[in-house]
């Protein structure tokens with residue numbers, strides 16, 4: 249087992265320089281201010297902030313990889329833990345892509361939410377053709393083998409996904425229901441409990457964010473499963489439309505929590521009729537903030553997962569004609585207003601009155617620029633810093649920062665920056681969109697993950 253793990257991890261070592269911190273970084277002054285990543289803010293209040301991950305992009309796109317690692321403390325496989333990937337032919341399990349995500353998450357100290365075991369969609373042809381005992385056996389084998397494989401790696405599973413249809417709360421007329429009858433739901437949970445007694449077991453669906461016939465049916469199902477000790481959580485996908493966060497969403501999640509369940513927003517996105525204008529992006533930010541506030545207000549809400557990273561990564565434009573821009577980041581990796589709103593809802597960001605604004609080095613006198621490195625998160629084997637740039641008289645249209653690490657530190661990854669490291673010397677330049685800083689203003693410019701210890705470097709800022 250150990251050998252397998254080491255082998256599976258090898259590709260990751262190729263792009264993430266894994267370096268151990270030799271001593272603690274001096275964090276006290278930096279931690280006087282609010283966190284500036286979603287991850288740090290969510291961790292500080294004991295919630296998960298998750299993202300659905302496309303494993304291909306994780307392997308091939310460094311901006312993607314860095315944002316996933318630095319902004320989120322939880323991940324869900326967008327596709328590769330579904331049955332058509334995991335068991336494409338009967339008895340042949342394909343865990344490789346899921347393992348890639350699990351390994352990445354472990355490297356970055358993130359939890360992995362399992363999605364999904366029993367679903368009518370993205371199920372292979374062979375299983376759709378079974379019924380009766382053969383289908384029941386296949387369901388058990390799939391649940392058991394999959395959960396055993398990731399036992400200890402995956403803390404919670406969507407055991408069943410979308411088992412209620414959109415017709416007045418009736419069970420979905422899927423091949424599972426047709427082949428096994430309605431007892432298949434409880435049966436799936438029994439198999440899951442047997443397979444991994446530690447994992448939290450969830451049901452999950454869309455259009456159940458408010459109180460309606462569909463969520464009422466889930467409420468009944470949940471009561472029955474709770475009585476049998478088979479259910480631990482309820483997942484609310486929250487594929488929402490701009491301006492339509494249900495007014496009773498909080499009450500709805502709370503009624504499930506009152507059954508003794510955890511609740512979780514599992515697939516949040518908020519779609520806009522394209523093209524989205526700036527007013528809509530502001531309103532979207534408010535909607536995101538509302539959803540995060542709801543989770544924050546419910547002690548048993550384990551967290552919020554967004555269904556994709558950048559707008560261009562979202563499934564929405566493929567499925568909902570003419571709609572898009574539903575996520576927290578722009579295609580170039582820059583944060584949208586919704587990101588700022590989520591950050592503030594989680595208690596981070598610059599506006600937090602209890603912690604005050606981050607300190608930056610004093611503005612330069614005259615022309616030119618200055619910069620400040622702020623450590624915002626530290627997880628022992630590494631730390632994350634955000635860097636801000638302040639412009640002097642006349643503003644700047646581009647900047648280059650230079651510093652020398654006083655104590656052998658190094659950078660293992662970075663984002664929104666063009667960075668070069670030679671020995672202990674670092675040169676960091678803007679990537680275009682973040683080059684402009686108005687006269688006397690400060691902007692969050694870029695970030696990086698570093699390792700090593702103590703003393704802060706003296707940074708030189710050169711303006712263009």
Ligand code: XIL
Nearest residue numbers: 326327363409454485515555562563
């Ligand atoms: C979607 C993925 O985002 C797409 O990439 C894929 O083509 C189809 O599935 N409800 C779910 C998710 O539970 O698994 C779906 O994910 C979105 C709706």
